[in-house]
Amino acid sequence: MTAKPPQLVQLDASVPTPESPVSAPKQLFGLDSAALAALLVSLGEPAWRGRQLAEAIYVQRVAELSEITTLSKSLRGKLADEGWRIGRPAIAQVFLSVDGTERYLVQCGSPESASVQTVETVWMPEGDDGESGDSTDSEVAERVGAPCLDSETGESTDPARPSRQRATICVSSQVGCAVNCQFCLTAKLGYQRNLTAGEIAGQVIAVLDRHKVEVGRDRVNLVFMGMGEPFLNYSSFIDAVRLLVREAHLSPQRMTVSTSGIVPGIDSFAQEPAETRPKLAISLNAPNDQIRQELMPINRKWNIESVVDAIRQVKLRPRERITFEYVLLGGVTDQPEHAREVARLVRRTGLPAKVNLIAWNPGPGIPYSMPQPAAVEAFREILTTAGIPAYLRRPRGRDIYAACGQLKRTVEA
Numbered sequence: 001m002t003a004k005p006p007q008l009v010q011l012d013a014s015v016p017t018p019e020s021p022v023s024a025p026k027q028l029f030g031l032d033s034a035a036l037a038a039l040l041v042s043l044g045e046p047a048w049r050g051r052q053l054a055e056a057i058y059v060q061r062v063a064e065l066s067e068i069t070t071l072s073k074s075l076r077g078k079l080a081d082e083g084w085r086i087g088r089p090a091i092a093q094v095f096l097s098v099d100g101t102e103r104y105l106v107q108c109g110s111p112e113s114a115s116v117q118t119v120e121t122v123w124m125p126e127g128d129d130g131e132s133g134d135s136t137d138s139e140v141a142e143r144v145g146a147p148c149l150d151s152e153t154g155e156s157t158d159p160a161r162p163s164r165q166r167a168t169i170c171v172s173s174q175v176g177c178a179v180n181c182q183f184c185l186t187a188k189l190g191y192q193r194n195l196t197a198g199e200i201a202g203q204v205i206a207v208l209d210r211h212k213v214e215v216g217r218d219r220v221n222l223v224f225m226g227m228g229e230p231f232l233n234y235s236s237f238i239d240a241v242r243l244l245v246r247e248a249h250l251s252p253q254r255m256t257v258s259t260s261g262i263v264p265g266i267d268s269f270a271q272e273p274a275e276t277r278p279k280l281a282i283s284l285n286a287p288n289d290q291i292r293q294e295l296m297p298i299n300r301k302w303n304i305e306s307v308v309d310a311i312r313q314v315k316l317r318p319r320e321r322i323t324f325e326y327v328l329l330g331g332v333t334d335q336p337e338h339a340r341e342v343a344r345l346v347r348r349t350g351l352p353a354k355v356n357l358i359a360w361n362p363g364p365g366i367p368y369s370m371p372q373p374a375a376v377e378a379f380r381e382i383l384t385t386a387g388i389p390a391y392l393r394r395p396r397g398r399d400i401y402a403a404c405g406q407l408k409r410t411v412e413a
C-alpha cells in the first residue's frame with residue numbers, strides 16, 4: 001500500500017494568535033488540588049474549592065476559566081484579574097495515518113512568550129500490542145469471577161457497560177533528547193529542553209478530551225515513550241504521573257515508562273509507591289554490551305549489568321513484568337545468535353520479564369535497514385521457545401512519522 005501524504009486537518013481554535021497579551025500568565029494547569037486549594041485560600045476562598053477547580057481541569061477537562069461552571073462568576077473573574085488562566089497545552093496540528101493513528105503537535109510553553117514549542121503526542125486507536133502479556137491486558141478484565149469493577153484498574157468489566165475504546169497514547173517528556181541512540185530520529189534534534197509536569201500531563205488530558213474518553217470505562221493505556229528520556233527529567237515526569245493518577249483518576253497500571261537505562265532514574269523510580277508507579281520498560285536493543293554501546297552511547301556510562309541491578313530494586317506487583325524493548329536492526333541485531341544471547345541474558349536476570357520486539361522504523365539520514373519479516377519471526381520464535389514471552393509491536397502511523405523513534409516534529413511529508 002502506498003502511504004498517503006500526511007494531512008493537516010486542524011488548527012485548534014484555542015491556540016492564541018500573536019496579538020494575544022504579552023505579559024506571562026499564571027497557569028493553573030499542572031497544579032494539584034493541594035496547590036489549587038492554597039491558591040484559593042490566598043484569595044479568601046474555602047480550601048475545598050481547590051478540589052472543585054482540580055475536578056474541572058483534570059476530570060471535566062475544561063480548557064477555559066470562563067467555562068468552569070462549578071465556580072461562581074465572581075471567583076472566575078477574580079482569578080482572571082489576578083492573571084490566572086488554565087493554560088492547558090493545546091493540540092496545534094493533527095496528522096492522520098491510514099491506519100487510524102493520529103500524531104499531534106502539542107503546543108507547550110506560554111503561547112504569549114517567545115518559548116512556544118511543540119512536542120509530539122500519538123494516539124493509537126487499538127494500541128500497538130506493546131501491552132500484550134502484561135498484567136493489565138484483557139486477561140485481567142476477563143478473569144473468571146471478576147467483579148464489575150476491575151480490581152486492578154478500577155475499570156468497568158460490566159458487559160452492560162462495555163469498554164468503548166481501547167487505545168494507547170504515547171507521551172513525550174522532553175523536547176528532543178540528549179541520549180543520542182544511533183537508530184533514533186528524535187536523537188537528531190539533540191536536547192532542547194525538559195517539559196514541565198503540566199506539559200507532560202497536558203498532552204494526555206488534551207488527547208483524552210479530543211477523543212471524549214471516559215476514564216473508568218474506556219481502556220486507554222499511556223506509554224511514556226514519545227520524544228525524550230523520561231528519567232533525565234525525572235521530577236517532572238513523576239509529578240505528571242501523580243497528577244494523572246490523583247487528579248485525573250487514571251490507573252498507573254495502564255501506564256508504562258520506557259528508559260534507555262538511566263540508573264539514578266531507575267533508583268528513584270524503585271522508591272515510588274505502587275499507587276503512583278507506572279510499569280517499567282527498558283530499551284535493551286542489543287544482546288550484549290559491545291553491540292549496545294555502539295548503538296546507545298549511554299551504555300558506556302551504565303552497562304547492562306548496572307541497569308539490571310537497578311531494576312531489581314523495583315517491587316513488582318503480582319503478575320507485573322519488566323518489559324525489555326528490543327529494536328531489530330536488519331543485519332545488526334536481528335540474527336538468530338542475537339536472539340539466543342537475549343534469551344540467555346533475560347533468563348540470567350531471573351526477573352519476571354517479557355520482550356517487546358520492534359522492527360526498526362526508518363528515518364531520513366539514519367544508516368540502518370529494516371529487518372526481514374522472516375528474521376523478526378525467527379527471532380521471536382527463538383525467544384518463546386526458550387521460555388521468554390516475546391511480542392511484536394505493530395508499527396503504527398509510519399506514514400505520518402508517528403512510529404517509535406520517528407518523532408522529530410516532522411511537519412512535511
Ligand code: SAH
Nearest residue numbers: 184225229258259260283325360361404405
Ligand atoms: N527515551 C526512552 C523512551 C522513548 S524511545 C527510551 O529510549 O526508552 C521509545 C522506544 O522507541 C525505545 O524502546 C527505543 O529503543 C525505540 N526506538 C527508537 N528509535 C526507533 C526506531 N527508529 N524504530 C523503532 N524503535 C525505535
Ligand code: SF4
Nearest residue numbers: 177179181184187260
Ligand atoms: Fe532518546 Fe529514547 Fe531516542 Fe535514545 S531511543 S535517543 S533515549 S528518545
